[in-house]
Every structure is written in structure tokens, then in C-alpha cells.
Amino acid sequence: MTKTNPGRFFEDYHVGQVIRHAVPRTISGGERALYHALYPARHALHSSDAFALACGLDRAPLDDLITFHTVFGKTVPDVSLNAVANLGYAEGRWLHPVYPGDTLTARSEVIGLKQNSNGKSGVVWVRTTGSNQHGRDVLSYVRWVMVRKRDADAPAPDTVIPDLAGVVKAEDLIIPAGLNFATYDFDLAGEPHRWGDYEVGEVIDHVDGVTLEEAEHMMATRLWQNTAKVHFDATNREDGRRLIYGGHVISLARALSFNGLANAQVIVGLNGGAHANPCFAGDTVRAWTEVLDKADTGAPGVGAIRLRLVATKGAAGALKTEDGKYLPEVLLDLDYWALMPV
Known part of the structure; x- marks a missing residue:
């Protein structure tokens, strides 16, 4: 048996x-260190206990x-x-x-x-x-x-x-207890742009790109104890290639979005998402974001912003064909809510 x-x-x-x-x-803190080694992640609230304390939290989540x-x-x-x-x-x-x-x-x-x-x-x-x-x-x-x-x-x-x-309502978002951006330090956060500086419909090209390595995505997938065969065993696909874990692309795109959205500190809602096309080692991933909506919250100095994050091998702003299908270079289309100082 x-x-x-x-x-x-x-x-x-x-x-x-x-x-x-x-x-x-x-x-443990080891997962944070590995996460920041695997992705160019550097949002201040998750990087610094002192910054998080100044924002009303006990330490950096x-x-x-x-x-x-x-x-x-x-x-x-x-x-x-x-x-x-x-x-x-x-x-x-x-x-x-x-x-x-x-x-x-x-x-x-x-x-x-x-x-x-x-x-x-x-x-x-x-x-x-x-x-x-x-x-x-x-x-x-x-x-x-x-x-x-x-x-x-x-x-x-x-x-x-x-x-x-289709969308998590803004009033249903959970704001971390104690979060307060009233005395937010924009210099330490890395950018001056606040909630009021973003307009619905605005598209932000995050400029930077990262070429994916086989070893990095396999390390990341093991770190999250993801056992899906297609990420490890090349014989599970007819083309003999290991598929990059979609979450690896999500984290990479989110980290790349720091350039232009450094103050979108906390993810609080996931409205929708699609892994539009497969991603493989050797692909160079770039990211762009469209601002979809904005909402007030009850927390001091905290606003909610709804963002469409796109990971692509192509140009910023290009998403679908005329018949509504994703372009072949688009890897990820993610719709999420984040918290930002007003």
C-alpha cells in the first residue's frame, strides 16, 4: 500500500x-531577510521597526x-x-x-x-x-x-x-490598529508623493526591470513551501521548462513599484488578479501601475488607493488586444488596495 x-x-x-x-x-526575521534578498523590496514600514513605531505600530510587520x-x-x-x-x-x-x-x-x-x-x-x-x-x-x-x-x-x-x-469595498478594508500617518516621514520613506498627488486614471511606469534567474525562483518557491510540480519538475511540461511561480512575479512587480509608489506602504485588499501568460527563467520583468480609485479611511493621515499593477515583458500601458485578450508579453494583471499617507 x-x-x-x-x-x-x-x-x-x-x-x-x-x-x-x-x-x-x-x-521569523529570516523570512523577511530572504524576501528582501529575492526581491528589491524596500517599503519603509516593513523595513524599519523605528519607522513602524513612528507610524503607530509596535514594530515592523x-x-x-x-x-x-x-x-x-x-x-x-x-x-x-x-x-x-x-x-x-x-x-x-x-x-x-x-x-x-x-x-x-x-x-x-x-x-x-x-x-x-x-x-x-x-x-x-x-x-x-x-x-x-x-x-x-x-x-x-x-x-x-x-x-x-x-x-x-x-x-x-x-x-x-x-x-x-468585483471589488472589495473601501469601507470593508481593515486598517491595522493604531496605524497613523499624521507625522509620516517622507524623507525616510524615499519619495515625497502622497495620496493627494495621485489621480484616478494616472499610469506610472516603474522604469526598472529584473531578469529572472532559475535558482532564485526555485529558492523562493521552496521558501513558501509551495510544492506544485510545474515549478520544480521540468518533465511536467511538454516544453521541458519550469514555470515561474505566479506569486514570485507578484512580489517582484510589487517591489519594482517602489519607484513611483514608495508610500503605498500596506496592502489591505486584493480585488482580482490574473496570471495572463506563463513566465520563465530568462524573462526580464518590468512593471507599471494604473490608479483606479481612491478612498478616505478613518485612520489619522491614512488614505486608501486602488491600484492596477501589471508585470510585463513589454511597454508600460500596453495590456490587451482590441478583442480583449491579454498581450503575449503581459505576465500579471493585479488589482489591489493599498494604504498611503494623505
Whole structure:
């Protein structure tokens, strides 16, 4: 009898199913150091205890995407080990800061299923929640994944497609307790641009680019304990190439956005996202951002700004063809809310 885990296939899921994911993960300052080594991340609130203290927090929280990657990585063996593709995100909210020493666990509920017309795969929607050692939820988001079937002749389940919000409402964003940008130090943050300086519809070219290395993306994917086969085993793709973990592209683009958005300090909402085209080692990634919306918050000196972050191998501002399809050079289209001094 085999003791190894082949992962779940499409027919192994049912709506309402709740999966508790292994393995709990205690996050240390080492994860922050590796994150900042892998990506050009340098937002001040996540880099300096003193800066965070001056902004009303007890110390510097871990980068918000460290929380995302850690929770996401927990789900991979149960949700996407046999995935063809990770298709999208919705209704993401960061609920509580994560600090060095916190232990994160994750659970997912299956909220939707739809078999593909070819009968060989189907789409699974899950709502994933990450919690800390005190049982406090720190992150919640929905994602949907195309998963292979074990048996093409297995009967198709009833189709259930969840009704998901296109945008997290600004009033539903969770502002970290105590956050205060009233005496924000723009010199130490790195740029003078505040919330009022950005206009809806503005497009920001972040200028810089990074050429991806095979070793770096594999180290990053291991760091988040993401076990998806396509990121490690070149025989899992017909072209014999390892696919770059989409979260690696997210973090790289977010870090590149510092040049122009250095004061977008905290990610609080994930409205939607698509990994538009595959990314491979050797690709040079650049980023640009479109300002989609702005909103007031109840926190002193803190405004919310909705941003469309695009990672691309092409030019800033270029996104889709006339028929609405992503251009082949576009890698990521991410819609998120961030907090910024007003």
C-alpha cells in the first residue's frame, strides 16, 4: 500500500468541503531577510521597526506578501498539486498584521466547481483563510484553479459558480490598529508623493526591470513551501521548462513599484488578479501601475488607493488586444488596495 500523497484531483472536491492544510509555519526575521534578498523590496514600514513605531505600530510587520505566500503555500498540496493553471483571485483582505514569531496555519472551503467541456479537467473555487497562533484570522481570499481529473470518465459534479464581488469595498478594508500617518516621514520613506498627488486614471511606469534567474525562483518557491510540480519538475511540461511561480512575479512587480509608489506602504485588499501568460527563467520583468480609485479611511493621515499593477515583458500601458485578450508579453494583471499617507 502506498503512503505517498498523489494530491487531489478534480473529482475529489465537493462544494462545502473544508480542508485544514498542513504544516503550521512559524515566521521569523529570516523570512523577511530572504524576501528582501529575492526581491528589491524596500517599503519603509516593513523595513524599519523605528519607522513602524513612528507610524503607530509596535514594530515592523512582515511584508504583506510574505503572509500571502506563506498561506498560499500551505494550500498547494491540497488544492493545486495537480493544477493545470491558477486562474484568478477575488475578495482578498489582509485582516491583521503578521510579525516575526507568529505561527500561521491555513484552511480552505470549496465554494464552487465546474467541469471543463473536454472532460479532462475542471475549475475549483476555494476560499482560503490564514490564522495566527492566537486563532486570529490574518488573511482571507478566494482563488480558482484548473485541476486535472484522475479519471476522465468520472461523472461531472453539479456546476456551482460562486457569486464574487468585483471589488472589495473601501469601507470593508481593515486598517491595522493604531496605524497613523499624521507625522509620516517622507524623507525616510524615499519619495515625497502622497495620496493627494495621485489621480484616478494616472499610469506610472516603474522604469526598472529584473531578469529572472532559475535558482532564485526555485529558492523562493521552496521558501513558501509551495510544492506544485510545474515549478520544480521540468518533465511536467511538454516544453521541458519550469514555470515561474505566479506569486514570485507578484512580489517582484510589487517591489519594482517602489519607484513611483514608495508610500503605498500596506496592502489591505486584493480585488482580482490574473496570471495572463506563463513566465520563465530568462524573462526580464518590468512593471507599471494604473490608479483606479481612491478612498478616505478613518485612520489619522491614512488614505486608501486602488491600484492596477501589471508585470510585463513589454511597454508600460500596453495590456490587451482590441478583442480583449491579454498581450503575449503581459505576465500579471493585479488589482489591489493599498494604504498611503494623505
